[in-house]
Amino acid sequence: MPFDYDLFVIGGGSGGVRAARIAAADGGARVGLAEESRMGGTCVIRGCVPKKLMVNASAYPKAMQDAAAYGWDVQAGAFDWPKFRRLLGAELTRLENAYRGTLKNAGVVVHDARASLADAHTVRLSTGETFTAKHILIATGGWPFVPDVPGAGLGITSNEMFDLENLPRRAAIVGGGYIASEFACILNGFGTQVTQYYRGPQILRGFDDEARGHVVAGMVAAGIDIRSNADVTRLDRSDTGILVTDLTGAQTEVDLVLFATGRRPNVQGLGLEALGVALGQQGEVIVNAWSQTAVPSIYAVGDVTNRINLTPVAIREGHALADTLFRAQPSKADHELAASAVFTQPELGAVGMTEEQGIERGGVQVYTATFRPMKTMFVGRPDRVMMKLIVDAQTRVVLGCHIVGPEAGEMIQLAAIAVKMGATKEDFDRTVAVHPTMAEELVTMRKPTRMHPFL
Numbered sequence: 001m002p003f004d005y006d007l008f009v010i011g012g013g014s015g016g017v018r019a020a021r022i023a024a025a026d027g028g029a030r031v032g033l034a035e036e037s038r039m040g041g042t043c044v045i046r047g048c049v050p051k052k053l054m055v056n057a058s059a060y061p062k063a064m065q066d067a068a069a070y071g072w073d074v075q076a077g078a079f080d081w082p083k084f085r086r087l088l089g090a091e092l093t094r095l096e097n098a099y100r101g102t103l104k105n106a107g108v109v110v111h112d113a114r115a116s117l118a119d120a121h122t123v124r125l126s127t128g129e130t131f132t133a134k135h136i137l138i139a140t141g142g143w144p145f146v147p148d149v150p151g152a153g154l155g156i157t158s159n160e161m162f163d164l165e166n167l168p169r170r171a172a173i174v175g176g177g178y179i180a181s182e183f184a185c186i187l188n189g190f191g192t193q194v195t196q197y198y199r200g201p202q203i204l205r206g207f208d209d210e211a212r213g214h215v216v217a218g219m220v221a222a223g224i225d226i227r228s229n230a231d232v233t234r235l236d237r238s239d240t241g242i243l244v245t246d247l248t249g250a251q252t253e254v255d256l257v258l259f260a261t262g263r264r265p266n267v268q269g270l271g272l273e274a275l276g277v278a279l280g281q282q283g284e285v286i287v288n289a290w291s292q293t294a295v296p297s298i299y300a301v302g303d304v305t306n307r308i309n310l311t312p313v314a315i316r317e318g319h320a321l322a323d324t325l326f327r328a329q330p331s332k333a334d335h336e337l338a339a340s341a342v343f344t345q346p347e348l349g350a351v352g353m354t355e356e357q358g359i360e361r362g363g364v365q366v367y368t369a370t371f372r373p374m375k376t377m378f379v380g381r382p383d384r385v386m387m388k389l390i391v392d393a394q395t396r397v398v399l400g401c402h403i404v405g406p407e408a409g410e411m412i413q414l415a416a417i418a419v420k421m422g423a424t425k426e427d428f429d430r431t432v433a434v435h436p437t438m439a440e441e442l443v444t445m446r447k448p449t450r451m452h453p454f455l
């Protein structure tokens, strides 16, 4: 019996939508897609996009101070959060409709329903319908994880951050990763008194130590109270807010607690294990380099596979799968040297090897530059920018690049092209500087700051 679809995608986020669109529009496949919530997934609806707009909004008080210092007659008035929320809502609706339009134009049939697997070729929808498909793609993303501490229910997750009725006067943020650190800066920019609780010694674990030190210095200077080695042990409701107790026994009263303590693959209720799809320790769907699970007709891309949990990576994985299955172009997503940015204030952009990884490997030279950028030095701001290259001492290939400062995300995107191409330090050096910019420091670092020999 022929299948209803060539491909059925579960999840309308970045990875699923890309796979569906390419399979249908470019591969001529008959594609169905089920999404239980709003089209666009975490990135568009409750992640990257609204977050970045909030980052933008929260940066204006400082920009207005700078404008005044440059001579403009301006002063920051009050921030109209309900107005911003309205605008944000309209923008997300626009984007969601754009996603729907794209899928429709590609010929993808969208089912606004929750889907689970009935067998290796059949999906069952919450509407009661069932559909068969030659291939099934799990692209259900991730979901916030909240640790099991007493009173955890008094806190919220990033999912709810965009729908707050009011901005809190005082907030506690639990966690030290991307989401925690970004929201600490966003709320601080809006004027909230922020305390960030992190269980380890230094937030942004995994990034270059010196780079995260610069981020932390900037965040602390901006007024964020970062408490390290201070895991939250309980939350209690008080007469005037929420009382946060940490490992040191210290108690702080706040109006809002945000748990940004990681995300877990969203696999609950899909019926994967019963079919023999192997799951890892965190519940992630285990796939091979072709994004294929232990059941040959079932594939998975994006955060649900817990490989590199970034939107552009999910998009690559989804695209590669559609190319492989329907365009006779067998392709695997390339996970090497994926650049990323943390939209803290100051921003952090990174690609490749950290200095700590360089020390472990040995045979690397480290070039660094830290300086006060012209734009803010002019108005007497102490803000510093940091740039760093990790270079193979023998081949001179640039193995890593780390940037902290304004627009670090924009800069790292471009530097990542060179790093991905295997550029050497000499390639950087013979590139003429663009003056006066911050990024020119990337091509004018003459002498190594440190060398780490092979051990």
Ligand code: NDP
Pocket (backbone or CB within 6 Å): 147, 174, 175, 176, 177, 178, 179, 180, 182, 198, 199, 200, 204, 205, 231, 232, 260, 261, 262, 263, 308, 309, 310, 340, 341, 342, 343
């Ligand atoms: P992360 O994995 O980045 O950070 C989770 C944080 O929570 C870590 O600091 C971790 O500590 C801490 N944590 C974990 N479990 C507990 C616990 N039981 N108690 C206390 N603290 C805990 O996750 P995020 O939620 O910040 O982000 C999820 C993913 O989304 C990221 O991996 C990232 O890939 C992606 N993302 C990317 C963004 C970007 O590109 N700009 C922005 C936002 C998200 P420890 O370090 O000790 O493990």
